[in-house]
Amino acid sequence: MLVEAGHFALALALGLSLIQFVVPLWGARANDPVLMAVGPATAVAVLICIAFSFLSLTAAYVTSDFSVLNVVENSHSTKPLIYKISGVWGNHEGSMLLWVLILALFGSVVALSRNSIPARLQANTLAVQAAITIAFLLFVLTTSNPFTRVVPAPVEGQDLNPLLQDPGLAIHPPLLYIGYVGFSISFAFACAALIDGRIDAVWARIVRPWTLGAWAFLTLGIAMGSYWAYYELGWGGWWFWDPVENASLMPWLAGTALLHSTVVMEKRDALKVWTILLAILTFSLSLLGTFLVRSGVLTSVHSFAVDPARGTFILGILIIFIGGSLALFAWRAPLLKQGGLFAPVSREGALVVNNLFLATACATVFIGTLYPMALEALTGEKISVGAPFFNVTFLPLIVPLLLLLPLGQTLAWKRGNFLGAAQRLYVAFGLALLAALALLAFEHGGPVAAPLGIGLGLFLVLGSLNEIVTRSWSRGNSLSTVWRRASGLPRSAWGTSIAHAGVGLTVIGIAATAWGVEGLGTLKPGQSLKAGAYEARLERLVPRIEANYRDDVAVMTISRGGRELGTLETMKRLYVTRGMPTTEAGIMTVGLGQVYASLGEVQPDGSVGVRLYHKPLVLLIWLGSVVMAAGGALSLTDRRLRIGAPARAKPGPAAAVPAE
């Protein structure tokens, strides 16, 4: 009964979204406040309906209601409760329901921030948001209904794909979706500005927190997915340039560019048309990501079931929204008042360079991801574009950007002094260079990439913090003065520095992978295997039986230079219901590095294949991403965002520019 109610609520949400689409749009056109006020009310109602629908599906999962097909296919009564809940979005239908839930959630947050957004902008934005909701609700209801019943109901479910029975799955998709869908708000605001034909610094100020929040969540979501692949797939890699990964990287790159161009728009009232275009492109890439992952064009852990009808439907959504918004852009963008131009050597000039490199890098990822598919569709020739391609194209575009990053952050707005900025950075640059040279000398004969990359990462970290130091410290000041000045700096300045330092940490982690070592061998209990300085001794192989799987556990003692560091367990796991084996990597964290062991099949003679890795500083890759997201979050709490838009009495960009 609850399931039918959930299904009905979803249909009701579709009807309400139609109202939310038509009425506010009309109201904004006729300038009728009553009609425009329909937008916020319906947005909240849509959220309530979809939330109810989502909860009813969750209830079916928690109670293992095997009369619902979706539950049968993805759940099992012996599964732990957390995986029953995360199983709701561990399948195609449920994950699309989560997608529309987040869409509606964001729509109603826009609806409820009534005082800070001009009414017409809000009405148009909600209408565009409703259009997206309609498309995805139609998709769920017609091709991916999670509420389908099955008669007669089976006694037991088919269990969730074992790889997805993991805490990583519980949080990775929601984080990623909040990121993807968060960009829909920037998109809706951009379309609203185009419909209205008006855009100014107030617009940028309203949109920036949305972009920033979406970006921070997307960063966490990608990092989480990467870590999940690292420990769950048992290959020891953290990024494979797989199309599925690229599908999330492209909106991230475009979103990062958008984040920075919005700053220019907010502070200097420039780059308006470009910012609008970026907002459209960022969400278009999010949609493209959804299409690639959900349509079955790619085979991956994300493509649950290949159903051509779904692919065609999402392709339709893609064409309507990307085509429609770009057409709107071509039609209305010339109406937008051009912003001012500015000196090339200035903060805004540096941000343009940032945008240029990020957009180009994003384009190369786009080509590398879609070219093989296009080629196969056109000629039938199958090729694979992997890491070598992206190392040649992506890295040469990102490394100069990273080198310029601290410099750009140091330049002043309006008119910067290149030499002055360089002078302020020479300490940071010198220290980083020294560190790189020292590492090169120390690791004589080792890979060159690691010291250079670590030098670059250090330069980023030091250069970013340098900004805080130079703004709060001057010769002869007491420590308490310095502290007072540092804590008095706007939180956005702190956020910027922290996020950029996070980029540096990630770069260091990535560079250090060049130092990674591995060993491979066949072990019997008592024998050992080496990877670099680390040694693993196989103590024993024991079977273990859990509720819904069986393990062959290998207990290993890890030692370094004869000194024991502890034991780790790595296992071969067999999920009974699906008869599917998985490898559970054993990981021991030593400082910021990790010792990582994975098992092959246990042979009849009692020996087992073991691969052992030592990965120095590998944790920095993900810690750096967390630091980036934390910087974004800190920036979100900045005073000027908390207080909201400037008073209407003083229109114009001048009022919006704080002295900085």
Added chain:
Amino acid sequence: MTRKQRRLTLIGAAGCVLALALGLVLFAMNDTIVFFNSPADIQAKNVRPGTRFRLGGLVKEGTVRRNSDQQVTFVVMDAEGSIEVSYKGLLPDLFREGQGIVAEGVLESPSIFRADTVLAKHDENYMPREVADTLKRQGHWQGEANASPRTQ
């Protein structure tokens, strides 16, 4: 600087970066792309030893031999050909005789392929798409029985 000069600087910079990117992409397209071949293709296309490509097909029953030091050899076949593959490392969880796999590596001699990665899948019903397409083309596909039971 005048307005026009500033605009030209911007356009010039954008042009340079785009040209750089285009150059890199074209260079990479020539150099880093890996083609996909089935065992029959190796003969048909006359693939030279030393070429790097992806090989896809079924693991022939009874041909998997594990030597010491995790060195494994097996035969990958399709309806019209077969080739011996040697690989050093842990095989993926879902590697089984009779299953479809994709291996990336180098053709060592016309009859031996040295793989450095062997890909399997995240799902027990998996048939790599490339392998499925090849088998379909050769008329040996009974994949629907293989696919997971899913009703709409």
